[in-house]
Amino acid sequence: MEEQTPKYFLEIAYNGTAYHGWQIQENAVSIQEKLNAALAILLREEVETIGAGRTDAGVHAKQLYVHFSNASQILKNSDKFIHSLNALLPFDISAKRLLVVSNDAHARFDATQRSYEYHVHFQKDPFLHLFSWQLRDMPDVEKMNIAAQDLLGKQDFSCFSKSNTQVFTNNCDIKRAEWVWEGDRLIFHITADRFLRNMVRAIVGTLMEIGLGKKPVEHIKEVIRSMDRSKAGISVPACGLYLTEVAYPYID
Incomplete structure (x- = not known):
């Protein structure tokens, strides 16, 4: 019986x-393109990576897992591998750790839940530019959190999905949706089993309409029932969005 090529999960930020x-595409630079290029140099052959999901242009990730298979001996020493890979990656992409996984493990399909944060600030701060959304007016956080409770549970979230996306279902099971003050910054935390394309940014835009008094608290229910993207709020800027955690049953 032929020995299988070892499979690895690589955690990146x-x-x-x-x-x-994240995803490789024509005529645009992506994170996956840069990662694959660095891996090809280090492992001395082309490497195909599969990510836990895709993030849109300008969106950040504090944690994302990818999987790939390779038999190179350098992978046997994970510390040396991570150090060498980071030396090849650009400054804005970091390899965090390497894990050996079973050959049937899958970075996308095995993920049980994903968590995002959306960051908002209210005073001009050059160190938050491109990392948080600056707002002039202060929203009513209590109203936004009341409305956010209507997002919880398994529902059809077509109303928050970018049109013409190729998915089998628009049902998602949201387990947490909450605004929290962290110092003078306002952060939206959301966790679900899966997310639709552009979903978090559309949810934040809709909740902001409620927080700024443009819509009533009950508006969120109407938007969900409509299954119509045009009923939801704007898609807020990508700069404030972070993928913060991808959970698997076999990773601590």
Whole structure:
């Protein structure tokens, strides 16, 4: 019986400002393109990576897992591998750790939940530019959190999805949706089993309409029932969005 090529999960983080999202595409620079290129140099052969999901242009990730298979001996020493890979990656992409996984493990399909944060600030701060959304007016956080409770549970979230996306279902099970003050910054935390394309930014835009008094608290229910993207709020700027955690049953 032929021995199978070892499979690995690689945990990475990145500042998405300079990239047109995670996924490789024509005529645009992506995180996946840069990662694959660095891996090809280090492992001395082309490497195909599969990510836990895709992030849009300008979106950041504090944690994203990718999987790939390779038999190179350098992978046997994970510390040396991570150090060498980071030396090849651009400054805004970081390799965090390497894990050996079973050959049937899958970075996308095995993920049980994903968490995002959306960051908002209210005073001009050059160190938050491109990393948080600056707002002039202060929203009513209590109203936004009351409305956010209507997002919880398994529902059809077509109303928050970018049109013409190729998915089998628009049902998602949201387990947490909450605004929290962290110092003078307002952060939206959301966790679900899966997310639709552009979903978090559309949810934040809709909740902001409620927080700024443009819509009543009950508006969120009407938007969900409509299954119509035009009923939801704007898609807020990508700079404030972070993928913060991808969970698997076999990773601590």
